[in-house]
Amino acid sequence: MTSPTETRTSDALRVLNRVFGYDAFRGFQREVIDHVVAGGDALVLMPTGGGKSLCYQIPALVRDGVAVVVSPLIALMQDQVDALTAVGVRAGFLNSTQDLDARRQVERAFVAGELDLLYLAPEALGTRGAQQLLDRGRISLFAIDEAHCVSQWGHDFRPDYLALSMLHERWPDVPRIALTATATSATRAEIATRLKLTEARHFVASFDRPNIQYRIVPKREPRKQLLSLLRDEHPGDAGIVYCLSRASVEKTAEFLVANGVAALPYHAGLDAGTRAANQQRFLREDGLVMVATIAFGMGIDKPDVRFVAHLDLPKSVEGYYQETGRAGRDGLPSTAWLAYGLQDVVQQRKMIETSDGDLAHRRNLATHLDAMLALCETVRCRRVQLLEYFGQTGAAGCGNCDTCLTPPETWDGTVAAQKLLSTVYRLDRERNQRFGAGHCVDILLGKQTDKITQYGHDALSTFGIGTELREAEWRGVVRQLLAEGLLAVEGDYGTLALTDASAEVLGRRRVVTMRREPERVASGRSAKPRGAATVVAELSPQATSLFERLRGWRATTAKEQGVPAYVIFHDATLRQIATDAPASLAELSRISGVGENKLAKYGEQILAVLAEAD
The missing domain is CATH 3.40.50.300 (P-loop containing nucleotide triphosphate hydrolases)
Structure with missing residues (x-):
């Protein structure tokens, strides 16, 4: 029974x-x-x-x-x-x-x-x-x-x-x-x-998305770095680029369009009709890039988003995971790319300090940010650290994130940290003025800028004692000290300030290990082809030809019906059809993703497309 x-x-x-x-x-x-x-x-x-x-x-x-x-x-x-x-x-x-x-x-x-x-x-x-x-x-x-x-x-x-x-x-x-x-x-x-x-x-379930390659690169010229990523690895691919502000969204979309990339903006400042139209185009057309604030993306069912790029630091690991998760819903290789720099840390710390809510709320925001900064600065496998954040322990190195593919170098940054913190300590006596990271770095490098001369900061004992590091390396020191809570940001102008933990470094009671800043970083190129190029490369030449014919048929059919292409069939289903080349409705019915209704509606059309290719 x-x-x-x-x-x-x-x-x-x-x-x-x-x-x-x-x-x-x-x-x-x-x-x-x-x-x-x-x-x-x-x-x-x-x-x-x-x-x-x-x-x-x-x-x-x-x-x-x-x-x-x-x-x-x-x-x-x-x-x-x-x-x-x-x-x-x-x-x-x-x-x-x-x-x-x-x-x-x-x-x-x-x-x-x-x-x-x-x-x-x-x-x-x-x-x-x-x-x-x-x-x-x-x-x-x-x-x-x-x-x-x-x-x-x-x-x-x-x-x-x-x-x-x-x-x-x-x-x-x-x-x-x-x-x-x-x-x-x-x-x-x-x-x-x-x-x-x-x-x-x-x-x-497991939070692991093994098809997504996580990469976080130092921010130099973010829009140029993004363009390099798209041209080198994702030409013609659909993707999402997240920016923190509406102005950055507009400028980035304009930059991409000016450089031959089909891109659309999306943010709350656009009228509802424009937002809806841009969203519908992204869902229905192949190869569009949506440049957006985080207001865009929840519930987007588009399965063939091949990359998600962040030009600004997300506020939390949850937000980062949710947004990057919009890539590769079809299980095919995809990229999660983030450009991250010192200004991101300063900006996020300032936003928390001036945010609405009580002390408990600000502490909660800071805790979220600290976890995100730890993910950015880790020398471990990023996927392992991401999974551990969600309580999933015991994972081994993934072999498919930047820290696994190109393990970062570390160095003992204790002395450099002491030099930087000592400079901040000496400037602390002049709190009526505002001195941010750039000014501190200029002092350490011994630059005779107008501001340094004006305030007599070339007379400080730390002036010129940091010439062993490049400017980019010093900015990396500041960023990592901020990330570890060994340095703080105060006020609207990003003034650097010491924390209680700073004394441990200045008193030589704490060693500071840092990631080494690379000489030059563009997109942070992956070790193997990504995106659509990988998808096609996995098919035989004959199957590739069939796959492209099926995609063409799907695009035409979707346009006629006014629905996104994935509503007809996902790429994964078309790839299996192209590989198996079914010769009858019975054989087609055994393809994953072909149910009774779609078989009845599209079966003969698909067989006709396959027959034309013979």
Whole structure:
């Protein structure tokens, strides 16, 4: 006799194969799905590209009723619904972009049980009208996507998420599944508490994204370094470039366009129509680069983003991981590249010092920044340090990050640190003036600048005692002392100041080990080809030709339907079709990612494309 658990598993597996075209679950997808289908609550942590969506989409198709998906991504709901519709799933959404007729049509479908999934924004779910609508239908489950948005200490806090605790109160018998790609153990506990999921079962996958190569390079001329990265390693690839300010976004996008790179800006200062248009172009067109503030990217399902570049230092490891995770969702080789310099550290320290909130809030911000700085300055495997931050220990060196591929040199920087700190100490007597890192370095190098002459700083005992290091090396010393809390930044002008820990170095009670600054750094080139070039190189010449024909067919089909290309098929599916060259619908149906609906809709067209190539 078949047990209920076996029945649920077999039902879920049939849906996985028939609807989505996959033969087997990945990781603990099956355990999550079985648990939710049986009516249990779940908190799921799974990296971007790990298959989180299936953890609620399949239960939605197995359980009776309509799954309500809470998502903060109004601008992307249409694409999410299009992707589900393409595989034969009945999906709809309700948000402020719709007219009254469209809303009423979706509402009628929901009440009639003619939907499998309904997407709502958290602010909509908090309204009386939406709650009364849900009371009129049969809800199979609640899925809370991007659940880290409920964390008030997190990088993507959304106040509307705090009201989602009412789901348990108003619909106590409906199972809930909260999902996120980024959360430390503390954030996970906060999610469970705020959403009243304290009894939920936790499922925590590995945070490792082995296909992403993490690289952090010293910032010299960041836009030129970025251009070198794109030209040398990612020509024609889709990617995201993150900048801290709107002005930097605009200037970087203009710079890339002027140098032949198709790039678009995205930030809150643009009007809503321009932002939406640029986002849609990025999703639908191949090879575009989006230059954006961190306001862009959450929930972007584009699987073929081959690189994510940061021209400014992220505020936290969580934010860095979330943003870099938008690269390589398809599992193919991708790059996470960050240009990092002294000014980043000074700027972030100043922002914390002047931020709103109480002392505890500022300390929390500083703790997040310290962890990010430690990742930047580490001489260990970056992936190992990243995984340890999220509580995943025991990993070996990855062999696919910059510190593994080109191990950095270290040196005893204790004497250099003492010279720098001594200079800051001597300048500390002149607090009515403002002296930043550049002035301190000029003193150590013995430069007779107008400012040094004006203030008589050429008479200081530390004037000219640092000529053994280059200016870039001294700036590296300042940066690393700031990163380790051996130096501080005060005021609006970035004045350097000593800390309590400085005395340990000046008193010769602490050794300071530093990373050696390289002579010259451009993009921080990888040891092997990346991006699309690697993807094509892995195929035979015949398969490469078929792959490009299939991509051309997909682009035309996607344009005709007004949907992103990945809604038709992912690159990984096209690559397998190009490699296997199926000669019949039966053979095509065995390709991963080809479900019943897509086979019926596109099968003959694909076979025709393959036949034309013979």
